Structures are given as C-alpha cells and as structure tokens.
Amino acid sequence: MLRKTSRLDIVRRVTAYYLLFGLAAVAWLTCGVVVVARSVLQAQTEPDPAVWKTILAAAQHAPLVFLGPMILMVFGVVVLRRTVRPVAQIEEQLHRLAVSSAPPAGVLQPVNAPTPGGVGWNRLIESFRDNTQQENLDDRLSKALEGYRQQKSDRILNSLPDGVAVTDADRRITFANKALTGLLGLGNSEESLCGKTMEGCLALENVGSSGKALLAPDSRGRSVIVELGRGGDMSLGVIRVARAPLGSTRDDAAGSHVWSVRDVTQQKLADQMRDQFVNAATHELRTPLANIKAYAETLALSEVMEIEQQKEFCNTIDEEVTRLARFVDDLLQLSRMEVGSTALNRQVTDMERLLQATVSKVRPQMEQKHIEFEVDLPGKLPELVVDKDKLTVALVNLLGNAAKYTPNDGKVRLRVEVVEDQMQIDIEDTGIGISVDELPKVLEKFFRSSDPRVHEQTGSGLGLSLTHEIIRLHGGRLTVHSELNKGSKFTVTLPTSPEGAKCSNA
Amino acid sequence: MSTTEPHKRILVAEDNVAMLGVIRYNLDKAGFDVTTAKTGQTAWDLLQQDTFDLLITDFQMPGLTGGEVCERIRRDPRLAQMPVFLLTAKGLELDEDYYLRQLSVGAIITKPFSPRELVQTVQSCFVEGVVRV
Known part of the structure; x- marks a missing residue:
C-alpha cells in the first residue's frame, strides 16, 4: 500500500492536483463566460434589448461563473496544502537534525498527516523509537552485567x-x-x-x-x-x-x-633455617676433616717421631673419622625421618628386655666415670609395638648424654612407670645441667651449648634431635627439665595402646 | 725445620682439643714458645696477664668468639698492634673483608688447612715483620 515516495513522485502528484483543479476552474470559468455570452447575445437578438435586463441576466450567472472556479481553487489549495505540509514538516525536521547535535530520537517527531508519506514517516519514527528503547535496554543490561563482573572480580580479588x-x-x-x-x-x-x-x-x-x-x-x-x-x-x-x-x-x-x-615470612624463615643448617653442617664436617688432615700431614712429614706419639696421632685420626662417619649417619637418618621416607619397623616388643639391653650398653660408660647408675624398673612392663632398634638408639642417646655430661662420681637414674595408657621413662642425672636460655634450643639440630664443659665432649648436636624425632614417630613426647649445675631430667612418654601409637604415627 | 725464631711467644686459642694438640705440636717443633687456651675468655685473660708475639685463634668458640677477641685486642692500646691469625671452619658466610681490613687480621686460615703451611705463614709473619698476608 505504501509506495516509495520519491521527490519526483510528489512533484508529479502536486502538478497533477494543480492541473486537475486549475483545468477544472478554467473549464468552469470558460463555461460561465460562454453561458454569460450566450445570454448576452440572446438578449441582443431579442426585440426587447433592455440592457439592464441583459446585465441582470449575466449577473444572475455571475456567482456561479466566478464562485465555482474560486471554490474549486480554494479546495485545490487545501488539497495541495494537505499534500505538501507533511513533506515540509519532514524536511524541516531533517534540517534540524542536520544542524543540531541532539540524538535523532529527540529531534524527529511524527507528522499529523494521513498521506502515504506521513504514514510512512510516522512508521519510520515509531520503529526508530523502538530501536532507541532497545538500545537503552541493551545499555542497562550491559551495565548490570558490568556491575556483576566487577562484583565477581572483587570477590575473586578478595578471596x-x-x-x-x-x-x-x-x-x-x-x-x-x-x-x-x-x-x-x-x-x-x-x-x-x-x-x-x-x-x-x-x-x-x-x-x-x-x-x-x-x-x-x-x-x-x-x-x-x-x-x-x-x-x-x-x-x-x-x-x-x-x-x-x-x-x-x-x-x-x-x-x-x-x-x-x-x-614471605615463612619463606624467609625457611631460607634462614636452610642457611643455618648448611653453615652448621659445614662446620661439623670441616672440623673433623681439619683434624684428620692436620694429623695425617704431621705424621707424614715428621721424620723423627716417637712411636708412642705416632700411635697417639693415629688414634686421634681414627677418632675423628669415627666422629665424621657418625655425624654423616645421624644426619642422613634424621633427614630421612624428617622427610618421612623411613617408616618405623614396629614389632611387639618386650619393653623390659629392651630397657635391660639399653642399660647394659651404657653401663661401661657409667662405670668408667664412677657414676652411680640406678635403674628403677617396675615388676611387670607391658609389651609395646615399637621399632626396637630406633627406640634403643633414642634411649642410648639419652643415657649416653647423661653419662657424658655428668662429672665423675655423679649419679644417673633411669626410672620407668606405667600411668594409665602411657609409659613414662625418666632419665635423671646430677650433671652440668642446661641454662634457662639454652633449654628451649636443646632439641634443635646442631645446637650445642656454649658451656665449655659441653665442648670438652665430642658431639655433633644431632643426638637429641634424632632422639626427639624417633620418639615423635612413635607418637610419644620428649620433655626436658634442667637446672644449670644441678642436673637434667629427660622424660620420654610413649603410648601403650596401639591405637594411640598408630594415630600419632599417621 | 729447626729453630728459626726461638723465643717468639704464640698464644693459640682453640676449643677443639685435637686441633689444639696438633697446632701445638707443629709450632713447638718449629721452635716457638706455645701457650694454649681452650676458650676465648681464657685467651683474653692470658693476653691481659702476659705478653705474646702472635695470637692464633679459632673463630667459632663457645662464649667469647675468636672474632670478639680480635675486636677487643684492637680496642686495647697495649695490644692494638699485635698480629692475629684467624682459624675458621666457616666458608663464605665469614665477612673476610671486615677482619682483614678493619681488624687487620694477618691471615684467615680456613679449615682444613696444612699445618706445614700454617708454620710457614707464622714464620714469614715474623721474618717480614708484616702483619698482613
């Protein structure tokens, strides 16, 4: 129904209307003049040539002759205006659109005209407004989405x-x-x-x-x-x-x-601990190596040396080698246990036999220093599911330390008790003790007291760490009480129920 | 390797008894008069009471360390010019520059070391009269 309104089309239509009404008016006027002329001619041919009558007759037709074309003309103008006005309005709107920077939606208005051009324009505007609304909706939607995304990324950042x-x-x-x-x-x-x-x-x-x-x-x-x-x-x-x-x-x-x-505190601490470990290990490795090298070279380069002196030097080298080997063993074992690659070889063990074996291992050391060694075992000890060898190492370490750091004629006491579901092993000595400052550090790797009396004894600073680790793997606890110059008391607590031991081993 | 400087007195401070023994043996044999101390504090006390021509001290000792003994010596007007050798089992973590330049330590000898070289360093220190090596 809607024809494509081109400019040519409008011109043609305007011309058509104009010609239609114009020709109609001209025809009407011509007809009127002809009618008037005829009536005038008739009046002349008739014998009663009353001029007035003729004029009157002509005047009689005058309204019809002039009014008709005029009405036609006016009607034509009205029709023309109705055709042209929407076109003018549209043109004006387009002009405003061209000169203003406002969005088209605000400038373009529908025109009040039932002509095909007007109807088409109005439909255009309508669809245009729909589009704008759609755009607004899109805008709002994307803003909402943006907000959601923002919220989401905030949430991610906060987590x-x-x-x-x-x-x-x-x-x-x-x-x-x-x-x-x-x-x-x-x-x-x-x-x-x-x-x-x-x-x-x-x-x-x-x-x-x-x-x-x-x-x-x-x-x-x-x-x-x-x-x-x-x-x-x-x-x-x-x-x-x-x-x-x-x-x-x-x-x-x-x-x-x-x-x-x-x-990065943890990382820094780990770095620091690693450095400390490397430094301590380096020191512990270099010290016996330095002694071995110094003694070996002295032996090799001395032309005259008494046989006794030579023997003494060889013994020193041997001691240092033993010390170095033990240090490497301890270090390896401790490291394996800490990493967890060494599982305990748990067996049902008669604790009384284990403790007696331990005691017999350290007794010569005690006797050498004339230390009074008191062993206080209860009549009946339960069987525990433990790693026999490792637990023996731990207890020998503790008793060996007691012997090492207790002066001649001192006293060491081993006392075992079973309280509820725990076995408590106390190793108490009247030795040099540990100062309050150093007490919290005694279980640390490589820690050695600054007490000169400790340095008189050989030691790597790994024994207690290893002991602690063995007891920990058994689900037990190692606690230390000590007073400087009075003595120390190391207490090992082991769970007697297999459940307790298993739980803590996990 | 007999007596080059028979009467030079050397104080050796070392907490490791075996190391102390072997240093003493070698210096004795080279003809020096050796005094030993098992701790830094003992060494410091001996330095106050007696006169020595050289101090050889271990760096890491319980209580007063060799480094601290060095610092004390340089602050003491009577001992300020005394040559000092440092023995150390430490590696890179020792601030060598500080000890060699600021505390004028004659030599930093890293363990393990050769006793013969130690004796040679000590001898050259006395022959050349230089503190720095």
Whole structure:
C-alpha cells in the first residue's frame, strides 16, 4: 500500500492536483463566460434589448461563473496544502537534525498527516523509537552485567591470600582487597584503606633504604619489587611488595598502580633455617676433616717421631673419622625421618628386655666415670609395638648424654612407670645441667651449648634431635627439665595402646 | 725445620682439643714458645696477664668468639698492634673483608688447612715483620 515516495513522485502528484483543479476552474470559468455570452447575445437578438435586463441576466450567472472556479481553487489549495505540509514538516525536521547535535530520537517527531508519506514517516519514527528503547535496554543490561563482573572480580580479588590494592594518580587507594588489611596489620576494616596512600599503609618512612624504591615516583612506568618488614619492622614478619603500573601513559589509567603484597615470612624463615643448617653442617664436617688432615700431614712429614706419639696421632685420626662417619649417619637418618621416607619397623616388643639391653650398653660408660647408675624398673612392663632398634638408639642417646655430661662420681637414674595408657621413662642425672636460655634450643639440630664443659665432649648436636624425632614417630613426647649445675631430667612418654601409637604415627 | 725464631711467644686459642694438640705440636717443633687456651675468655685473660708475639685463634668458640677477641685486642692500646691469625671452619658466610681490613687480621686460615703451611705463614709473619698476608 505504501509506495516509495520519491521527490519526483510528489512533484508529479502536486502538478497533477494543480492541473486537475486549475483545468477544472478554467473549464468552469470558460463555461460561465460562454453561458454569460450566450445570454448576452440572446438578449441582443431579442426585440426587447433592455440592457439592464441583459446585465441582470449575466449577473444572475455571475456567482456561479466566478464562485465555482474560486471554490474549486480554494479546495485545490487545501488539497495541495494537505499534500505538501507533511513533506515540509519532514524536511524541516531533517534540517534540524542536520544542524543540531541532539540524538535523532529527540529531534524527529511524527507528522499529523494521513498521506502515504506521513504514514510512512510516522512508521519510520515509531520503529526508530523502538530501536532507541532497545538500545537503552541493551545499555542497562550491559551495565548490570558490568556491575556483576566487577562484583565477581572483587570477590575473586578478595578471596586471594595476597594483598591487592589499586592506587590512582594521586597515590590514593581506590581498591584494596581483604587480605591486604590483614597483611599490613591494619585490623579488619576494609573501607578504611580507600583514600589512604600505600606509602602510609606500608609505613615506608620507617623501613629505610629498601622502601626508597617505592617512595620514588614511578616516572617510567616500571615495576618495583621490594621486601619490607611488616609495619616497618622486620621482626614482625617480612612482606614482599610489588608495584606495577596499571595503564600506559596515554591511558586514562595513567598514574594508577596495582600493588600486590605477599607474606614471605615463612619463606624467609625457611631460607634462614636452610642457611643455618648448611653453615652448621659445614662446620661439623670441616672440623673433623681439619683434624684428620692436620694429623695425617704431621705424621707424614715428621721424620723423627716417637712411636708412642705416632700411635697417639693415629688414634686421634681414627677418632675423628669415627666422629665424621657418625655425624654423616645421624644426619642422613634424621633427614630421612624428617622427610618421612623411613617408616618405623614396629614389632611387639618386650619393653623390659629392651630397657635391660639399653642399660647394659651404657653401663661401661657409667662405670668408667664412677657414676652411680640406678635403674628403677617396675615388676611387670607391658609389651609395646615399637621399632626396637630406633627406640634403643633414642634411649642410648639419652643415657649416653647423661653419662657424658655428668662429672665423675655423679649419679644417673633411669626410672620407668606405667600411668594409665602411657609409659613414662625418666632419665635423671646430677650433671652440668642446661641454662634457662639454652633449654628451649636443646632439641634443635646442631645446637650445642656454649658451656665449655659441653665442648670438652665430642658431639655433633644431632643426638637429641634424632632422639626427639624417633620418639615423635612413635607418637610419644620428649620433655626436658634442667637446672644449670644441678642436673637434667629427660622424660620420654610413649603410648601403650596401639591405637594411640598408630594415630600419632599417621 | 729447626729453630728459626726461638723465643717468639704464640698464644693459640682453640676449643677443639685435637686441633689444639696438633697446632701445638707443629709450632713447638718449629721452635716457638706455645701457650694454649681452650676458650676465648681464657685467651683474653692470658693476653691481659702476659705478653705474646702472635695470637692464633679459632673463630667459632663457645662464649667469647675468636672474632670478639680480635675486636677487643684492637680496642686495647697495649695490644692494638699485635698480629692475629684467624682459624675458621666457616666458608663464605665469614665477612673476610671486615677482619682483614678493619681488624687487620694477618691471615684467615680456613679449615682444613696444612699445618706445614700454617708454620710457614707464622714464620714469614715474623721474618717480614708484616702483619698482613
């Protein structure tokens, strides 16, 4: 029904209307004039040529002759206007659209005209508005989605164990995740960080040289990674802070930075422990090696040496080799047990026999130093499911230490008790004891007391660590009580029920 | 290897008895007058009471360490010029620069070492009269 309205089409239609009404008016006027002329001619041919009558007759037709064409003309104009007006309106709207910057939806209005052009225009506008509404809807939907995505990424960032923050060009925090507040030790208030500066939160002014890299303005858009003490204090923990630029310099994110903060305290401690271990192990390996080399070379290069002296030197070398071998064995065993690659070879063991065997192993050492060795075993001891060899090593270590660090004519007591589902083995001596400062460290690997009396004895600093590890694997406990110059008491507690032992072994 | 400098007095501080014995044996044989100390504190006490031409001290000792004895010696006007040798079983972790330059330690001898070389270093220290090696 709707024809394609081209400009030519309108012109043709306007011309058609114009010609139609114009020709009609001209025809009417011609007819009128002819009628008037005829009546005038008739009046002349008739004998009663009353001029007035003629004029009157002509005047009689005049309204019809002139009014008819005029009415036709007016009607034509009305029809023409109705045709042209919507076109003019549309043109005007298009003109306004061309000169204004407002969106088309605001400028274009439907026209009030039932012409095909008007109806077509109106339908166009209608579909256009529909489109705009659709766009608005899309806009709203994408905004909602964006919000959801933002929320989701916030949630992801908040679930990270590392602290994350975003700062703007003024160095103010615009986003900080939950972990950051915890890592910086600033309590739990999440909001409080926004608006603050990272420099302030990290207490950079306290940390000295390491913080300078972060305080300096980032002019080249480079990433910076530094390690800092938490709250400016290394002893409270170590954090690794990385700052990276968020956008390029041309971006609207220029000057923004992403900060990530990670707690590396454990890693630092592990590094420190590894270094300590390597240092201690190096020292323990080098000391006997140094002695072996020094004695061997002295023996080899001495032309004149008494046979007794030679024997003494050879014995020293032998002792040092034994010590070195034992150190390597202990180290290997301890390391295996710590890694868990050595499983206990548990068997049902008669504890009384095990303890008697242990006692007989250390008795010569006690007798040599005239130490009074008291063994107090209850009449009946339960059978335990233990690793016989390893437990013997542990108990020999403890009794050997008691003998080693108890002066001549001292006293060592071994006392065993079964209390409920636990077997308690006490090894008490009247030896040199351990100072309060050193007591917490005695179970550490390589720890040796700074007491000169300890250094008179050979030892690697691994015996107690190994003993502790063996007892731990059995699900037991090793506790130490000691008083300097009075004596020490080591207590081994082992579970007697297989359940207890199994649980703790897992 | 007989008597080059018969009357030079050397104080050796070392907590490992076996090491102390072998150093003493070699220095004795080279003709030096050797005094031994099993701890840093004993060595320091001996330094206060007596006069020695050289101190050879182990670095790691319980209580007062060899390093600390060095620092004390350099602060003491009477001992400030005394040559000191450090023995150490430590490796890289020892700040050699600090001991060699700031505390003017004559030599840092890393264990294991050759006793013959130790004796030679001691002899050259006295012959050349230099503290630094």
